Amino acid sequence: MQTNLRKELIEIFSLNKDQYISGQKISEQLGCTRTAVWKHIDQLRKEGYHLEAVRNKGYKMTEVPDQLTESTIAFGLKTKVIGKHIVLKEKVTSTQKVARELVHSGAEEGTVVIADRQTDGRGRLSRAWDSPKGAGLWMSLILRPQIPIQQMPQLTLLTAVAIVQACEQVAGVNTQIKWPNDILINGKKVVGILTELEAEADQVHAVIVGIGINVNQRLEHFPDSLKETASSLLIESGQTQSRRTLLQVVLKNIEKLYDQYLLYGFKPIKLLWESYAISLNSRVKVNTLQGSFEGIATGINDEGVLLLKKDDGQVERVYSADIKIL
Amino acid sequence: MQTNLRKELIEIFSLNKDQYISGQKISEQLGCTRTAVWKHIDQLRKEGYHLEAVRNKGYKMTEVPDQLTESTIAFGLKTKVIGKHIVLKEKVTSTQKVARELVHSGAEEGTVVIADRQTDGRGRLSRAWDSPKGAGLWMSLILRPQIPIQQMPQLTLLTAVAIVQACEQVAGVNTQIKWPNDILINGKKVVGILTELEAEADQVHAVIVGIGINVNQRLEHFPDSLKETASSLLIESGQTQSRRTLLQVVLKNIEKLYDQYLLYGFKPIKLLWESYAISLNSRVKVNTLQGSFEGIATGINDEGVLLLKKDDGQVERVYSADIKIL
Incomplete structure (x- = not known):
């Protein structure tokens, strides 16, 4: 089956999600015979798609397999820009690296790179990020704001809010943010975000937002060094989660917040972020490359920089650090 | 002649710039015969190097050809890091592009890419930068602060200060800065700076400082569209300038200011910058992507952002704009 026809067919079902559509209409739209339509549908069923067929009404797609393919992601994706171009890879060193190459060849805003597995996934400050096959969402999103x-x-911070909301919506778990970009459930890290930038002094060429979400790992899947501090949606919610649904909700949430951000600026995002932040108004220890100090995290400023009130009353702006809540 | 030996020989003369060094000593340091030393020196002379030979004293290098080669740049370069690794190209699309590739393959801080000619040189906001063969310094410097x-x-801003000082030192011309990065002599643009960044949200991977200096163009060499607004050191100083000397002084000045910056922060640089800035305390028209407005440019803040006092008294932070002095 040709990829283009497949994509169009999925799109027809996606656009007519809750209604039947006749074989006749499909064959007209695809420009192929009804027999060909039937063969395509048969093929989809073999791949795990559920299609109801009702005489005189036509077909309705009721379920797609919980795999990440261009087709399954597109079915039911409610965004206009974010994720409309998906680059799926089975195995990559890191999705950030693939995305960076795409940026250099002119990839458009909203392009998303997703890999089933990363062999060299990275978090902040070049730290390794464990990305086993099929167990999580390992992805990078290209923005050009x-x-x-x-x-x-x-x-x-915007991405963190979008993901917190997605975790709550999809897995029903209470999720929190630790500045700058750790997403915690029951105090354990489930999500990492790494935002990279290509820019000149007064113009952003591209922002590449890397997202790693631990979805269906069981505790025994984590390396020993992470068992105390890391977790997954499966562990915290007690049930397997659909990576496909989660991805769609994450992309939808990001688009919604990003549209707001471009229209109204950071203020609405800041309020949301603060409502999910656990580190605010707490005494924290801040570890930076320049040294450690303690104080009260009083908030973030309009640029997203952490404000820390030290014991001498001075307010320090913290650009980059790991913080520990005391 | 082997490149390594050549490099070592130049280094010996560079380190002993004002004194004679015996053929015996050179042959010991290079690990070759005195006849070989003599042949190397003969070869250097054929390439335009001036070497004084005094019986019983030895050799002294008094002049190097005013070409940009690894050897001529190294001779007399007074830096520890900046420009210690030079990548020379005859023709490139743009030195920024070459430098970016070097960044990705791990190039160290201080690496400088220089091209005799750029076919697709770029300034701020992707504007074209005319870079004819041999007429200017077209270069990119990799920093990893x-x-x-x-x-x-x-x-x-730091780079602008370094270049202003170099133009004054080398060509003896009064040079000024127009925010953010235009360097003007007698009101005409002689230098452009384009700073590009690769970073994650809280860590800079590399800053690539692109520098274009019009050195020896005559007025007739400029495209008609630039004749009114652009100039060169030759035009403004009335004499041909040595690209090699200029390059060495620029690199030395950058290193000095950069060392200060890393030690003491932006404050000393800011004061210097303000002393060269023509746009401060003037009424300016600011053209941004979001629209135009007027006001008094009161200064720059600690991050290098222009502060503009509008007529209603509000102070606007200007991140990216072209400004016109009214």
Whole structure:
């Protein structure tokens, strides 16, 4: 079956999600015979798609297999830009690296790179990120916002809000953010975000938002060094989660917040972020490359920079650090 | 002649710039015969190097050809890091592009890419930069500072100060800066700076500082569209300038300011920058992607962002714009 026809067929079912559509109409839209339509549908069923057929009404797609393919992601994806171009890979060193190459060859805003497995996944400050096959969402999103580079950390916070909301919506678990980009459930890290930037001094060329979500790992799947601090949606919610649904909701949430951000700026995002943040108004220890110090995390400023009130009353701006809640 | 030996020989003369060094000593240091030394020196002379030979004293290099080669640049270069690794190209699309590839393959801080000619040189906001063969310095410098991305525009301002000082030192012309990165002599643009960044939200991977200096173009060499607004050191100083000397002084100045910057922060650089800036305390028209407005340019803030006092008294932070002095 040709990929293009397949894509169009899925799109027809996606656009007519809750209604039957006749074989006749499908064959007209695809420009092929009804026999060909029937063969395509038969093929989809073999691949795990559920299609109801009712005489005189036609076909309705009721279920898609919980795999990540261009077709399954597209079915039911409610975005206009984010994720409309999906680059799926079975195995990559890291999705960030693939996305960076796409940026250089001119990839458009909203392009998403997803891999089933990363052999060299990375988090902040080049730390390794364990990305076993099929167990999570390992992805990178290309944005091309017209913002000053100073505001780029805001996109990390925006993404964190989108993902927190998605985890709550999909898995029904209470999810929180630890500045700058750790997403925790019951105090354990389930999600990592790594935002990378290509820019000139006064123009952003691209922001590449890397997202790693631990979805269906069981505790025994984690390396010993992570068992105390990391977790997955499966462990915290007690049930297997659909990576496909989660991905669709994450993309939808990001698009919604990103549209708001471009229209109204960071303020609405900031309020949401603060409502999910666990580290605010707490005494924290801040570890930076320049040294450690303690204080009260009083909030973030309009650029997304953490404000820390030290014991001498001075407010320090913290650009990059790991923080520990005391 | 082997490149390594050549490099070592130049280094010996560079380290002993004002004194004679015996053929015996050179042959010991290079590990070759005195006849070989003599042949090397003969070869250097044929290439335009001036070497004084005094019986019982030895050799002294008094002049190097005014060409840009690894050897001529190294001779007399007074830096420890900046420009210690030079990548020379005859023709490139743009030195920024070559430097970016070097960044990805791990090039060290201080690496400089220089091309005799760029076929697709770019300034800010992807504007074309005319880079004819041999007429200017077309170069890119790789830095890897541990600074928050918010502070990266400071490096554009630092570079501007270094170049202004170099133009004054080498060509003896009064040189000024128009925010953010235009360098003007007698009101005409002689230098462009384009600073590009690769970073994650809280860590700079590399800053690539692109520098284009019009050195020896005559007015008739400029395209008609630039004749009114652009100029060169030759035109403004009335004499041909040595690209090699200029390059060495630029690199030395950058290293000096960069060392200060890493030690003491932006404050000393800011003061210098302000002393060369023509746009401060003037009424300016600011053209941004979001629209135009007027006001008084009151200064730059600690991050290098222009502060503009509008007529209603509000102070606007200007991240990216072209400004016109009214």
